[in-house]
Amino acid sequence: xxxxxxxxxxxxxxxxxxxxxxxxxxxELIEAGVAMVEAQGAEALSxxxxxxxxxxxxxxxxxxxxxxxxxxxxxxxxCFEQLTEAAGAAASGSDDPADALRARCRAYCRFAVGHPxxxxxxxxxxxxxxxxxxxxxxxxxRSFENLVIAVDVCLRAGPAGRHDDPFRLASLIWSAEHGIxxxxxxxxxFPWAPLDELVEEMVDRLMGFGPAGQRTxx
Amino acid sequence: xxxxxxxxxxxxxxxxxxxxxxxxxxxELIEAGVAMVEAQGAEALSxxxxxxxxxxxxxxxxxxxxxxxxxxxxxxxxCFEQLTEAAGAAASGSDDPADALRARCRAYCRFAVGHPxxxxxxxxxxxxxxxxxxxxxxxxxRSFENLVIAVDVCLRAGPAGRHDDPFRLASLIWSAEHGIxxxxxxxxxFPWAPLDELVEEMVDRLMGFGPAGQRTxx
DNA sequence: TGTACATCAGTGAACGCGCGTTCACTGATGTAC
DNA sequence: TGTACATCAGTGAACGCGCGTTCACTGATGTAC
Numbered sequence: 304x305x306x307x308x309x310x311x312x313x314x315x316x317x318x319x320x321x322x323x324x325x326x327x328x329x330x331e332l333i334e335a336g337v338a339m340v341e342a343q344g345a346e347a348l349s350x351x352x353x354x355x356x357x358x359x360x361x362x363x364x365x366x367x368x369x370x371x372x373x374x375x376x377x378x379x380x381x382c383f384e385q386l387t388e389a390a391g392a393a394a395s396g397s398d399d400p401a402d403a404l405r406a407r408c409r410a411y412c413r414f415a416v417g418h419p420x421x422x423x424x425x426x427x428x429x430x431x432x433x434x435x436x437x438x439x440x441x442x443x444x445r446s447f448e449n450l451v452i453a454v455d456v457c458l459r460a461g462p463a464g465r466h467d468d469p470f471r472l473a474s475l476i477w478s479a480e481h482g483i484x485x486x487x488x489x490x491x492x493f494p495w496a497p498l499d500e501l502v503e504e505m506v507d508r509l510m511g512f513g514p515a516g517q518r519t520x521x
Numbered sequence: 522x523x524x525x526x527x528x529x530x531x532x533x534x535x536x537x538x539x540x541x542x543x544x545x546x547x548x549e550l551i552e553a554g555v556a557m558v559e560a561q562g563a564e565a566l567s568x569x570x571x572x573x574x575x576x577x578x579x580x581x582x583x584x585x586x587x588x589x590x591x592x593x594x595x596x597x598x599x600c601f602e603q604l605t606e607a608a609g610a611a612a613s614g615s616d617d618p619a620d621a622l623r624a625r626c627r628a629y630c631r632f633a634v635g636h637p638x639x640x641x642x643x644x645x646x647x648x649x650x651x652x653x654x655x656x657x658x659x660x661x662x663r664s665f666e667n668l669v670i671a672v673d674v675c676l677r678a679g680p681a682g683r684h685d686d687p688f689r690l691a692s693l694i695w696s697a698e699h700g701i702x703x704x705x706x707x708x709x710x711f712p713w714a715p716l717d718e719l720v721e722e723m724v725d726r727l728m729g730f731g732p733a734g735q736r737t738x739x
Numbered sequence: 740t741g742t743a744c745a746t747c748a749g750t751g752a753a754c755g756c757g758c759g760t761t762c763a764c765t766g767a768t769g770t771a772c
Numbered sequence: 773t774g775t776a777c778a779t780c781a782g783t784g785a786a787c788g789c790g791c792g793t794t795c796a797c798t799g800a801t802g803t804a805c
Contacts, residue, residue: 322801325748349791360750362793371792426707427645441710471714475701475723482700483693489644492659496689505693509726540768543781567758578783580760589759743805750798756791765783772776 317358329367331357336378337421345424348375375428382421383442389414390446400457401512405503407453408480411446412502415484422484447477457510465511472509479505535576547585549575554596555639563642566593593646600639601660607632608664618675619730623721625671626698629664630720633702640702665695675728683729690727697723 320327335357340348350371354361368374393410397403415422425443454476455469483502487495495501507513538545553575558566568589572579586592611628615621633640643661672694673687701720705713713719725731 319748319800322747328748350793351791361791362751362795363749365793366749426703474704474711474713475719475726478700478704478719479697479723480700481704482696482698485644485703486696486699493692495692501689501693501696505697505727508693508729509723511726537767537781540780546781568760569758579758580762580784581782583760584782741805743803745801745803747801748799750796752795752797754792754794758789758791759787761787762785763783764785766781768778768780770776770778772774 315358325366328357328359328363332364332367332374333377333381336374337381340378340420340424341418342420344420345427348378350374375424379425380442382418382425383446386411386414386425386443387446387449391449394449394453400453400460401510404453404457404510405506407450408476408506409499409502411480412484412498415481416487416498419488422488426481426485447473450477454510461511476506476509479509533576543584546575546577546581550582550585550592551595551599554592555599558596558638558642559636560638562638563645566596568592593642597643598660600636600643601664604629604632604643604661605664605667609667612667612671618671618678619728622671622675622728623724625668626694626724627717627720629698630702630716633699634705634716637706640706644699644703665691668695672728679729694724694727697727 332353336348336353339353339356350364351361353374354364364374368377390407390410394403394407397406451470451473454473458465458467458469458472480502483498483505486493487498550571554566554571557571557574568582569579571592572582582592586595608625608628612621612625615624669688669691672691676683676685676687676690698720701716701723704711705716714722
């Protein structure tokens with residue numbers, strides 16, 4: 304005899320929403336999904352395990368999401384909002400453009416390393432096809448655009464005569480910070496230098512900050 | 522009635538090895554496993570699908586591997602050997618240390634981007650715990666050591682007065698090339714600059730190559 | 740003020756699937772005597 | 773030269789599992805009359 308009832312697992316049976324407030328479940332599901340992925344990794348996420356966690360029948364999820372893919376896309380979306388906000392908040396603390404850029408990159412990497420399972424969810428699966436119509440609005444695009452702007456501000460504030468392409472330079476920095484975070488996540492035993500230090504060194508070298516002719520240490 | 526026979530799927534039933542040559546199957550399994558992952562992604566790999574592909578009973582795999590984890594570890598090992606060799610071969614073509622370093626990094630990224638599913642297998646799962654006893658000999662460590670040497674040669678050949686730590690600089694370059702490859706793999710729609718160009722620009726900037734005071738383009 | 744009824748917010752049983760792993764087995768083949 | 777036998781290289785049925793998804797359903801509650 305198979306048991307598919309809703310009180311399995313750790314969860315308690317959840318109280319049903321009042322009439323008209325059915326959509327609250329949607330938010331609870333996303334919340335719980337983020338928590339599950341964060342705690343147990345993206346692979347541990349299934350509709351059934353999620354339902355168990357929330358204390359509902361698995362089928363109830365279909366009231367708010369057409370399938371698992373759509374639910375995962377909603378989680379990704381949500382995580383990118385958090386990342387974008389964290390990076391923006393960190394950057395807003397500095398007046399100096401270079402410091403702001405460093406802070407932004409530090410925050411990005413700290414988010415990734417601090418929430419490795421979320422970060423893998425965000426980048427570890429092919430993006431669900433964009434909602435057809437706004438091709439450039441993938442989640443994470445906002446975050447990247449902010450980085451381009453931050454780089455551009457630095458370039459304009461720097462010594463004249465530089466004409467680096469801010470978009471290109473930003474994509475290089477993005478790749479590098481992604482790499483710094485990912486290698487650390489997947490090779491935790493490697494003798495890494497402290498995260499903040501490494502990120503700042505990366506930014507300084509890629510941007511050409513620091514002592515003009517030669518660079519020794521910072 | 523369930524069907525678990527060996528002629529299922531595309532495969533033909535395989536001829537059994539001659540006496541004393543049973544270990545040939547091990548090699549065939551690894552070969553087929555690499556091919557499967559490369560073609561269909563790391564998630565498509567299962568003992569049953571592998572057995573189908575090779576044309577044997579699923580249980581025969583246990584003659585050579587204690588479980589799926591050990592098999593996967595063998596695949597990872599094998600892939601790292603290929604990567605290390607590709608990077609080394611590319612670097613051996615140049616006398617100039619900087620060119621050799623650029624070529625090494627280009628080859629690394631080309632391998633990753635050219636075999637995205639293999640590369641994800643190599644870095645996408647936590648490394649199976651090292652075989653207890655040689656802690657520093659994880660697969661990929663060889664490859665990294667070669668990179669440290671290449672960086673060191675460049676530093677020694679460069680202008681005196683530089684005292685960057687080659688290990689630290691190499692770990693930064695490794696992270697960056699990993700990031701360049703991974704972002705490209707997972708965001709294929711992003712308007713990336715050509716791979717080789719971006720890799721070289723990354724190396725030049727991180728190493729401090731190029732026009733001493735200012736850098737415009739290359 | 741009372742009541743029929745539509746709607747809302749879910750439930751629960753069942754389906755078929757592929758998976759890792761176990762267990763007892765089989766049949767060819769080389770070797771010892 | 774013949775034959776018993778150990779070994780080798782596998783086989784095939786079965787187990788229990790969790791999964792995504794379907795389908796018909798249920799019971800509370802707000803609203804129209």
